[in-house]
Amino acid sequence: MYLLEKLLESQDEGLADLVEAGSVLFDCPMAVVSALDTDCQHFLVRRGIAAEQTPIGQSFCRIAVAQDSLLVVPDTHLDARFRENPLVTGDPNIRFYAGAPLRLRLHPDAPTTGIGAFCIIDSKPRTFTSADSARLISFARGVEAMLQSRLSSIALSEDAVLLKAMLADKERAQRQFRQAERLTSIGCWRLDLITGGVAWSEGIYDIHRVPVTETEKLDDALAYYPPADRERLEAALDAASRTGACFELELDFIAANGAHKRVRTIGEPELEQGRVVALIGVLQDVTERHRSMAELSKRANTDEVTLIASRHKFVSYVDSCVDKAKISREPLALMLIDLDHFKQVNDTLGHAAGDDVLRAVAMVLRSPWLKDSLAARLGGDEFALVLTDPGLIANLPDIAAQLTEQLRFPRRSKTGDFIVSATIGCSELDGPADSRHDLLQRADRALYRAKAQGRGSFSIDTPQAA
Template sequence: MHSVRLPADETQRLDALRRYDVLDTPPEESFDRLVRLVTRLVDTTAAAIGFTDADRHWLKARIGIAQQEFPRDISFCAHTIIEDRPLVVADAQADQRFSTNPLVCGEAGVRFYAGVPIRTHDGFNIGVLCALDTRADRGPLTNEQLASLRELAALVADELELRRTVKRLGCELARRAEAETARALSEQRLQDFLDTATDWLWETDEQHRFVFETSSGTERWGLPPALGRTRMERSGGDPNDPKWRAHLADLEARRPFRGFRFSTRAADGCLVYMSVSGKPVFDADGTFRGYRGTGQDVTARIEVESALRDMNARLSLLYTSGVMGVVTCEGDRMVEANDEFLRIIGYSRADVAAGIRWSSLRPDDQTGRDAEVLAEMRATGRSRLYETECLTKAGGRVPVSISAVSVDRAQRLWMALVQDISERKAAEAQIRDLAFRDTLTGLLNRRAFNEELGRRLASSDAREAIGALLFIDLDHFKDVNDAIGHDAGDALLQEIARRLQHGVRRHDLVARLGGDEFAVVLSDIGCADDAAVKASRLLESCRQPVRHAGHMIHTSASIGVTMFPRDGMEPAQLLKNADVALYRSKSSGRRTVSFFNAAMMAETVARMELIAELRKAIEDQQFRLAYQPIIDLSGRRRLAGFEALVRWQHPVRGVLGPGDFLDVATSAGLDGELCAFTIKVAARQMRAWLDQGFDPGHVAINLSATELRDSSVPARVVAALAENRLLPRHLEIEITENVVISQDSKIEANLEALHHLGVRIALDDFGTGYSSLAHLKRFPVDVLKIDQSFVRDMETDPEDAVIARTIVRLAHSLDLKVVAEGIETEGQLARLRRMGCDHGQGYLIAKPALAEPATAWLAARQRRGPNVA
């Protein structure tokens, strides 16, 4: 397990996380709703919204995950926050960063992970929105799914920012209310002092030096002594200050003054703001004797005024920012609103002046909710943030989020902060649509189809009407992707979806279940014959070629049909029935429509039993190899080698050819074990023939695409050669055209490795698929094998003869050998020899035989000479 590095901005990132105050908070529906959307969007069993702290990853919302938090050093999300792009781990067991992670190899068994950083507005990745799954065989995420995950992560960040903004505004409003209260108390205190006794009484002489003061100044405020000093000397005032110049002018003119403010430093160094008032004192004869007056400490008042100015500036900025709607109401009557709120509701300032009721902006279905919010505001002074709708002047409805704060309960004055969330709601609606729609074709996806089918079957009319479920699968769709490209495959799926929609009625149901599988529900039809007619028309529409980027794509489909209520009324059962019928269509040669019946289910059961028998046959070593000779088509008919063909020595049914079990084995994932068996036994038989003095040439074995994707194949071939003391020329690997056109990098690498060892590569059944010269140039092919379908009719069908001749010339021009399969007559052999075909095999030469008869054939041939086939 790779330890994850810390982000470069880890300290600032942690500070940003804590500013949102989200850690260790209880679950909230707004976050839970998002994780549910994630599981539906990407079809996973688990999803979470989590935040990465210093040593843990804590989950705010989760689904399908038992734990609330995980150590940071094992969390996938700790890797995700390092980058600004999504982190997708297709298979954690195959990823060296996570293969030994306890979450992967432990009980949790995480195999798939997709995470998107939750990035704050100031640029810090504080958490992750992620989806997890224990399945290893799920497909990759589409670009649309990744884009939707990014949008959801942005919604989480927006939600956090909104919560933080609302909380900050609430605190600011609370501080303003507290400041207002403090100011009122301060003013009341000052008034009480004035009404009873002043805080500080003072008197100066004719030189304006203090001759008397109460002890309040020095004892209560810690001011320096005043006796014998002027006010300016005591405060350290600047005579050039206009404020002081005006005050000195009043003193010089012997005028009374009131509320002169100045500051002085207390003994502790803090500034104390004073407000003094005084009047001149004269003797009876009019001689000026000085001033007498009072003084108050107004430090608190000045601080409150400063705080109020700052608060008013912030509120003014919010009011004019255009980001948040702000409305002030007195009871139910609007008294003020900013431009953003007027934009939301579509009214003008003249409308506000004329009188607008808050209740007139509220939908009828929100009356009960409004009463609860207003009651909460009256009780606590503020309401929680909630989502609702506002009615506009034009009669529309706008989704908004609202929080309310009481400003003055006595006057029933309150303020609401209103934010337009239309864009967010539209994005959520789009995400919901993505969760129920196939992004490529626009049809319903599997989940939405199952739910809609269930609703229709549960309706009151369903059991009294006849309906049909059609399961449609395109034939050889993978060949289109491999031969022409995935863009062509996508275009074909889109066109088939359009044809299916066009071919049914408006109330019928059409869905893409995944890959090249579609489903159609025909509701309220007359009988099964009507379903057959409709299915045949859809089948014919699918057979029409599709043109894309200069290519003419020829395709076809197979359809399985089940009827309801005849075959059942449960969605899962009907889909299973239709799938069974579809399998019958495909096994019958494709391009057909098959209706479900009970016998088909028995066949499906038999198929499952066959798979179980195959597994036991592998364990009990019931498989054998049959060997068919390949000869040189020159005059001497020299033996070139054998092709090894697998046979099943069934304990009851006798010897079975690959046609009886190979398709089932491949679909069950057992073909890899059969290939391994073929390599081992064929190499051992070649060694046995060499030890008996025979010259068997080479032995050709068939390897499937599954086996060729295994990176250990070259090593196993080398081990088989070494164990049996064989040279690489003794072995030949046969592959089909489908393997060549798959464009799989693992297959190419393994074939290159085998070819580099000296093992020859033969391309089997050439001419029947989509392979081209480009494929032949890219793969290390030594031999082309002409498919027996061209050999069989070459004496009667000139086109087959031309194809065979063309393949021979093409191979020789590329310096490749050619083997013709299925030679059954001397005429075929003679024609192939004249064409220059190098080698041949078929019943004319010898039928496939098990090891003992094949050895006897070798011995007889050696005794009679090579010209005897």
């Protein structure tokens, strides 16, 4: 209960970003990280839900925790366990729920314990594939990593307070401090600005994978960082030495055994009579958390069938391109691409054959002649191509015509031969007032006109056409 209160008090922007990414990836309006106690279900982070907590008896997440596995409810109105639940009959009107339990190690020697769940929620029923389940469980592991890191930071902070109160028993204090370092993969350091000597705790030596010595030199300590990150750390140390400014950095790091790591370091001045005489701080090995976040980012930004950009990546990329184009006045164009007769592939040849077609489309959209254009799968048989190369945009009709020729895939089925083709709607950024919404709306309008002309054709939206 005490640790839960500390988690509720803490604010983690990274966790909020992860929950938002999960909501966007699964196209669910609501997403929650819950934590359970005896009476209540608390929401550590929530998106699309106003309530901060609910009675434990109304909690879907408690069932996911109790069964210690993913809980998927495609339609709550068809599930006797939930159809009369106040969260179903009233606000937020839950019709779909999918939640993966979160397990944390609350103490160094304790087994993992289910504390809540990461879940996505919709007010309408929906299907949830095995691939969706795998992605949700992967997101939950990332949430676990972030919560465990937060608990470790809380434990380290409170261990520091305890250590000050137990200085009378130095040996016991040192043992407990060492336990805290092992638990959190953290060590303490002190840089003497007069001698240039660096003192490390045992935890720092563990991170560096070197034997314990009495002192280190600053240049030797900096040698473990790649050049770019070493420069960032040197600049932070210099500023702290001159101005007394605190710093917090996350850096790449290469241990003595060659292992590549990610570390987080925090530093602040040590003052004597108002003068900075030393810098003190902590160093934490955050490699696993960094890898988890990188993997989650990759999953969120990559379509798993075609391995091109996902809708989530497409949205963020177009927004950044629009912002850049407004400043640089560089051209920007968008193509929305719908496949014709794709449903016939799935219906007559099976979904594996359909996936082959999707991958073939992606291969064309990643052709070298399209240069640095971003190809994305928006969902189903819908694709997008974002063009930033001025030469390609200047010849947009020719590019669209060439794509309609290359995006033709003959197929043979028992019901007869047919061709999967592509219909394309194109638009260009039209001035500094344009937004992603404007660009998409015009491309969609052009796509509608192209479909009216006939399958396998294209149309380009222009101010005159609008």
